[in-house]
Amino acid sequence: MSVTQILFWFLSILALFGALMVVVSRNPVHSVLWLIMTFFAISGHYIVLNAQFLAVVNIIVYAGAIMVLFLFVIMLMNLNKTTVPKRNRWIKLAGGIAGGCLMLVLVAALRDSELKGQFAQVNTGDIGLIKSLGKELFTTYVIPFELSSILFLSAMVGAVVLGKKD
Template identity: 70%
Template sequence: MSATQILFWFLSALAIVSALSVVISKNPVYSVLSLIITFFAVSGHYILLNAQFIGIVNLIVYAGAIMVLFLFVIMLMNLNQDNEPQKNKWLKMAGVVSGGCLMLVFVAAFKTSEVNGKIAQTIDGNIGLTETLGKALFNEYVVPFEISSILFLSAMVGAVVIGKKGD
């Protein structure tokens, strides 16, 4: 077992366990912290795939900005105690069973997929480097890049308008 494989299995186990803990834990603050661990594990996967730019952006944007926003909202609304009303057990079980069925269907669909057995290169390959991605982003993808700035502007205005007190 090479070091890459050991890292892959470790990061996968970490991601799945912390993702489960997001769903299971009663306290929303623990859910947020578990989600941060999941994002760190996914970033580790990106770096393992030599997608360094995406890995670091994932850390900064998701684990750094978005999760801090979630944490702020939870702390500000004082939701960090368990006040979720106990729901019908059968409904909960139905949710788990239907999620499991979805997973089963996906696994069955990908079982005979033609990509099976192909290798996703982990150490080599330089398309994940910032230089390569930046050249592609500012040449052929420059229009979507600029449009996304308009999206950000409208999202910012929308958040301010929605969150404004009173009307």
């Protein structure tokens, strides 16, 4: 077994364990922290697949910004055991049946898939590298890239004007 395969399996187990803990954890703050760990494991998969830009964007956008917002919302809501309503056992049963049906549909859809002969290219090529992405953005797509930056700048100025107190 190569180092890449060991790293892949370690990151896969870490991501699955983190995702399971998001669902199982009773404390919402702990669920958010487990979700952040899951995002880091997924970013590790991107790095193994030689897609550094996706890994960095995943860490910055998801693990950084969105999870901090989730954490703030959970803290502002002040969720504790006294505010959580009791769940009826019929609702739990309906949730279990719905989850089982979803799993059945996924297994049926993936049963005939032909994935045995397909392999991901690891550490080869330059598709996901930041250098090749930057070169493509500033040569082929320079006009749409600059137009989107002007659009973001005008949106930022509009937000400052709207948010400014009189």
